[in-house]
Amino acid sequence: MKFWTHVAAIAWKDILSELRTREIITSVLVFAVLILVIFNFTFNADSSLMRQIAPGILWVAFVFSGVLALNRAFIPEKEEGCLDGLMCCPVEREAIYVGKALGSLFFMLLVEVVVLSVFALLFNIAAFQPEIIVVTLLATIGFVAVGTLFSAMAINTRAREMVLPILFLPIITPVIIAAVSAVTLVLDAKSWGDIFSWLVMLIAFDVIFTVVSFMVFPYIIEE
Amino acid sequence: MSSDAVSNITPLAVETRSLVKAFGNSKVLRGVDLCAPTGTTLAILGANGAGKTTLIKLLSGIMCPSSGQVIITGLELKDNARKVRSLLGLVAHQSYLYGNLTAWENLDFYARMYGVEKRETRISDMLKLVGLEVHRHSRFSTFSRGMQQRMALARALLHHPSILLLDEPETGLDQQGLGAIWDILRYEGANRTIIFASHSFERALSVCDNIAILGRGRIVYHEQACNLNLAGLQQKYAELTQVVKS
Numbered sequence: 035m036k037f038w039t040h041v042a043a044i045a046w047k048d049i050l051s052e053l054r055t056r057e058i059i060t061s062v063l064v065f066a067v068l069i070l071v072i073f074n075f076t077f078n079a080d081s082s083l084m085r086q087i088a089p090g091i092l093w094v095a096f097v098f099s100g101v102l103a104l105n106r107a108f109i110p111e112k113e114e115g116c117l118d119g120l121m122c123c124p125v126e127r128e129a130i131y132v133g134k135a136l137g138s139l140f141f142m143l144l145v146e147v148v149v150l151s152v153f154a155l156l157f158n159i160a161a162f163q164p165e166i167i168v169v170t171l172l173a174t175i176g177f178v179a180v181g182t183l184f185s186a187m188a189i190n191t192r193a194r195e196m197v198l199p200i201l202f203l204p205i206i207t208p209v210i211i212a213a214v215s216a217v218t219l220v221l222d223a224k225s226w227g228d229i230f231s232w233l234v235m236l237i238a239f240d241v242i243f244t245v246v247s248f249m250v251f252p253y254i255i256e257e
Numbered sequence: 258m259s260s261d262a263v264s265n266i267t268p269l270a271v272e273t274r275s276l277v278k279a280f281g282n283s284k285v286l287r288g289v290d291l292c293a294p295t296g297t298t299l300a301i302l303g304a305n306g307a308g309k310t311t312l313i314k315l316l317s318g319i320m321c322p323s324s325g326q327v328i329i330t331g332l333e334l335k336d337n338a339r340k341v342r343s344l345l346g347l348v349a350h351q352s353y354l355y356g357n358l359t360a361w362e363n364l365d366f367y368a369r370m371y372g373v374e375k376r377e378t379r380i381s382d383m384l385k386l387v388g389l390e391v392h393r394h395s396r397f398s399t400f401s402r403g404m405q406q407r408m409a410l411a412r413a414l415l416h417h418p419s420i421l422l423l424d425e426p427e428t429g430l431d432q433q434g435l436g437a438i439w440d441i442l443r444y445e446g447a448n449r450t451i452i453f454a455s456h457s458f459e460r461a462l463s464v465c466d467n468i469a470i471l472g473r474g475r476i477v478y479h480e481q482a483c484n485l486n487l488a489g490l491q492q493k494y495a496e497l498t499q500v501v502k503s
Contacts, residue, residue, distance in 0.1 A: 036372065043369040051357040110355060118319045119353025119412075123370040124343040256321060 040125040044133025049140055051110060058106045059141060066099035066149045074156045081158065088157045089217035093210055095149055096170075097177075100142055101199050104181035107138050108189040117189075117255075127252035135182040135247075142174050165220040165229060172236040173213040176243055180205055183247040186254050205243075212236050269328070270295040270420050270450035271316060276325035278311050285311045287474035288325065293467070295330075295419075298451040300461035300482075303471035304498055309454035310350070312471065313424040316452065317347045329420065343371065346418030348426045352409040356398030360389055360408060363397055364415060371416035383411040386441060403434035410438060414445050421446060423453035427460065439464065458490050470497055 052058055073091040077084065111117035120130055150170070154161035184202045188194040216232035269292050276289040285308045293299040303309050314320040316327055318334055318341060327334040329341045347353075354363045364380045373379050384390040387407035392400070400408065406426065413421060421442075427435055442451070442464075455461055461468050462482055468490065470478035477497045485493075 039372075040370060043366055047355065047358065047362075047366050050362065051355055054357050110357070113356060115349060115351030115353050116355055118314075118349065118351070119367070120370070121319045122317055122342055122345065122347050122353070123367070124339040124372075125370055126339070 037126060037129050040123075040129040041133040041136065044120075044130060045136040045140070048110070048134065048137030052137075052141060058103050059145065062099045062103045062141070062145050063148055065102055066095045066145060067152050069095040069098060070149065070152055070156055084157055085159065085221045086218065088153070088159055089214045089221065091157075092149075092153050092161075092217065093173075093214050095153070096146060096174075097203075097206070097210060099145060099149070100174075100177055100181065101202065103141055103145070104138060104178075104185045104202070105188070105195055105198050107134060107182060107185045112189060121255070127255055128248055130255065131182060131186075131248060131251035134186075135178050138182055138185075139174065139178045142178055143171075146170055146174060159221060163220055165226060166217055168233070169213055169216040169220070169229070169236065172233065172240060173209050176209045176236060176240045177206060179240065179244040179247050183251055183254065186251065209236065209239055212239070268295050268331075269293065270297075270330055271299075271452060272326075272328040273312075273316070274326040274328070276312070276315060276327065277323045278308070278315060278320065279323045284323075285474055286315070286322075289471070289474070289476055291469060291476055291479075293450055293452055295450055296448055297466040298446075298453070298464055299467045299469060300465040301452065301454045301469050301471055302456070302458065302461060302494060303454070307471045308474050309471055310424055313347070313349070313422050313452070313454055317345055317422050318342055319347075343416065344419050345422060346413035346416070346420070347422045347424075348406075348409050348413045349424045350428065352397075352405050352412070354397045354405070354408055354412060357396060359394050359396055360384060360400075361393040363408065364411060367412050367415055373416050379415060383415055386414075386445060387411045388437065402429045403431065403437070406430055406434065407437060407441070410441055414441075419449055421449050421451045421453075423451065425454055425456065427455065427457065458487055458494070462487060462490060470494055472497055 070091065073094070077087055108117070111120065150161045153159065181202055184198055187201065188197040191197045212232045212235045216229040219229050219232070271291070271293040273289050273291045276286055277284065278286040289312060301309050301312065311320065315322050318338055329344060332341055334341050355366070358366065361380060361384070364383060365376065368376045368380060381390070384393050387410060389404060389407060389411070392404065397405070397408065406429070410426070426438055430438065462485060465482045468480055468482050468485065469476050470493070478493060
């Protein structure tokens with residue numbers, strides 16, 4: 035029970051701090067929308083071709099803006115030595131991981147709602163279909179689970195802006211492939227059954243990498 | 258007075274045995290044997306780079322030693338990390354507080370992390386104690402250095418720690434700020450074991466029961482403050498640090 039109290043306190047602290055400054059949300063949102071706008075102008079395609087390339091464009095926007103957000107996830111903990119303050123507290127290191135991951139998940143989902151709306155508008159695609167929402171949610175969970183771990187690893191390196199994408203993107207590639215493939219099928223009016231295998235892959239990735247990250251995090255954060 | 262002599266008199270709040278900390282090939286601490294009896298105040302003096310901050314970080318559990326033991330109230334830190342952390346309060350060089358949160362929100366966050374009972378009352382009491390009650394809804398980033406240090410002290414004392422670790426708590430404070438910090442410690446720190454790293458001989462002699470000098474990664478001197486005067490301590494420090502340098 036105490037574990038979840040600590041998780042909630044850490045997540046709430048991150049959300050409150052970010053909602054007050056909007057440092058991450060604003061920059062990430064502007065970046066993601068810019069990607070969509072640029073691709074929209076670059077590919078002046080007809081609607082059938084657009085349905086084929088749009089899922090890739092959507093996930094490029096999600097992934098690159100997500101990397102930007104995760105790069106910043108542990109910055110507030112470094113300022114004024116707050117990570118050391120957290121390390122002094124009688125809390126499980128895993129609670130720090132889950133709290134930080136939930137905070138990042140909240141921001142990512144918030145950004146994705148806006149990006150999906152802009153995506154629907156610019157590309158004239160029905161983006162808020164239940165299948166797309168489920169795929170996005172599952173992919174984002176995996177993305178954040180791994181990203182939070184790598185963000186913690188990168189925070190003590192000098193070139194963290196470069197370190198995170200280099201470490202993170204190869205690991206997250208299966209999620210991107212599964213999400214893009216599933217969304218492509220959905221836009222081709224395929225049923226739940228057709229995207230089932232991709233959903234299974236996303237769920238498997240989420241479970242495996244969340245458990246592994248949860249177990250590895252205490253060793254990463256200790257020193 | 259040797260560590261063994263101290264440990265035979267009173268139960269120990271803090272004890273280290275052959276504590277070693279290395280960063281790569283560089284050994285910062287080379288076998289520190291230290292003890293602080295319960296309810297006493299111990300000053301750790303030492304030149305810049307002597308390893309005071311590293312020692313405080315090892316005692317607080319932020320860092321893990323390369324070898325050796327840290328024993329807090331009879332519990333080895335390595336095996337009882339969570340229990341031991343709940344007994345410790347730390348004031349370090351940095352405040353460990355979030356600039357975007359208010360004074361109240363910062364203390365509320367740490368109160369939740371430490372599982373403080375009657376949270377609101379305790380936070381209110383601490384803010385009154387450090388004289389920041391009127392600033393309870395101000396963001397921490399707007400505070401002056403003195404106010405930040407008082408907030409750091411409030412954070413460290415929030416969960417009624419039995420042991421306080423202070424790493425140069427006087428850095429950057431004016432005379433008024435210094436007075437305020439030690440007034441708070443006299444009031445809230447009574448009956449607690451306090452270990453503080455400092456450069457101030459006068460402060461060490463005026464507030465401490467024991468004084469240790471850290472040099473070249475070892476405790477090179479450990480004596481009761483009542484057996485020392487300022488000139489004697491300064492001479493001893495000069496002798497020992499000169500020996501250590503040579």
